[in-house]
Amino acid sequence: MSNTSVSPGAQAPAAFSLRSIAVVAFGPSLLFGIGEGAILPIIPLTARDLGASIPMAAMIIALVGIGSLLNNIPASAITMRFGERWAMVVAGLWSAVGMGLCLWTSQLALLALGCLMVGMSQAVYNLARQSYMSEVVPQHYRARALSALGGVMRIGMFAGPFLAAGAVHLFGLPAAYVIGLIAVLAAAALGAKIPDLQAPPLPAGQAEPARTTVLSTLRDHRRVFLTLGLAVVMVSAVRASRQAVIPLWADHLALAPSVASLIYGMSGGIDMLVFYPAGKVMDHFGRRWVAVPSMLIMGLAMLLMPLTAGATTLLLVSMAIGFGNGIGSGMIMTLGADHSPRHGRPHFLGVWRLMSDIGSSAGPALLSLLAGGLSLGAGIAVTGVISLTAAAALGHWIPRRAVKVSAG
Incomplete structure (x- = not known):
């Protein structure tokens, strides 16, 4: 596709098709996901090889998330x-x-600086792709497009470690970073082919909107940030915690590492299968029909997990968590796009993503604190309660009808 400018919403609703933007919109996300997925399991091993202690190795890989958190506003x-x-x-x-x-x-x-830079790039890339898709995709297709965007990124993150594993087996640890380098450079090359966005013309007699800043965005949209935004913090906390609770509870049950990995993988497989149907439901029936069930299912499954006593029951609960998380793919991006103004959209989405990342950082930290102070079962149960609270908040604050935002 040529680098010509396109105007958001220029296509008639009947003429729009996700296939028309599939390669340039979803291709870079797939490649970016592969790149990050390839290196994340290798970073702590590299740190250990360079003499880091286990806590230091954990801190170095945490810098990826810290880099993303700190760079959302920039x-x-x-x-x-x-x-x-x-x-x-x-x-x-x-x-x-x-x-x-x-x-x-x-x-x-x-090594730590490199990890921080990868996290910083993650913030810029995720915000830019969300902003682009929010502009170019008509609202009646938005949830499907953003759910697919989130799903494709997950597929890349899922595939990346497998590609890296083969390369590492043949050539050693550095080969994983080579896979990552190739993938993110290919994502940049493909991203360069995305058509530029062109701001729609102002209606006759309407003045140019005032220049927006992060502070003006916080002021103008404070109600959304203090209501639905707080629900997003809870959603992100639960989602981030789920990545830890399955392997930790499997270890608590003294399951073999291979069994724990299989359970985790099957949960992730269910997660990746349902993102597009969920987006279609959101577009046709409304965001509530997916957002609320997603958090209800995850919350109930979290509450049931401490009651499991073996591999079979843990597998069933883990697959329920994967299903709940999967149907919520793209939910946070869709809600952000729905409420963001056309003028100054990146500032709004930067704050939105910052709130999401705060939740992602706080969730595992709270789980760790509760597990250390009380018990792992209590920590998982509290995470389930947070998920149910998020479901109630989403049900209350998501508008019953589609949001119509102004250009300002």
Whole structure:
């Protein structure tokens, strides 16, 4: 596809098809996911090889998430300044530089810096792709498009470790970073082919909107951030915690590592199968019909997990968690897109993603605190209660009808 400008909403609703943007919209996400998935399991092993203790290795891999958290607001400024297309390209190149540091360094400090850079690029890329899709996809297709976007990224994150495993087996640990480098550079190259967005013309007699800032965005949309935004924090906390509760409870039950891995993998497989049907339900019947059941299912499954006593019951509960999480794929992005204004959208989405990342960081931390102070079962149960609370908040604050936002 050529680099011509396109106007958001220029296509008639009947003429729009996800296939028309599939390669340029979803291809970079798949490649970016593969790149990150390839290196994440290898980072702590590299850190250990360079002399890091186990807590230090854990801290180094945590820098990926910290980099994303700290860069959400700067990412919105980058996207506003350079546009969605070039922000995605820059994110891919910055990630490649970070992976290059991880590949060629023999010092822990540079490995840590590389991980931080990968996280920073993640924030820019995720915000830019969400902003782009929010503009170019008609609202009646938005949930399907953003659910597919989230699902494709998950597929990449799922496939990346397998590709890296083969490369590492043949060539050693550095080969995983080579896989990651190739993938993110290919994502940047494909992202460069995405058509530029062009702001729609102002109606006759309407003045140019005032320049937005992060502070003005917080002021103008504070009600959304303090209501639905807080629900998003809870959703993200539960989602991040789910990645820890399955292997931790499997270990608590003294299951073999291979059995725990199989259970975790099957939960992830269910997760990846249901994202598109869920998006279709959101588009046809409303966001509530997926958002609320997603959190209810995950919450009930979390409450049941401490009652499991073997591999079979843990598998059933884990698959329920995977199903609940899977149908919610793209939910946070869709709600953010629904409530974001056309003018200054990246600033709004930057704050939205910051709230989501705060939840993702707080969820596992709370689980760890409760598991250490009370018990692992109590920590998982509290996470289930948070999920049910999120379901109630989403049910109350998600509008019954589609949101219509102004250009300002």
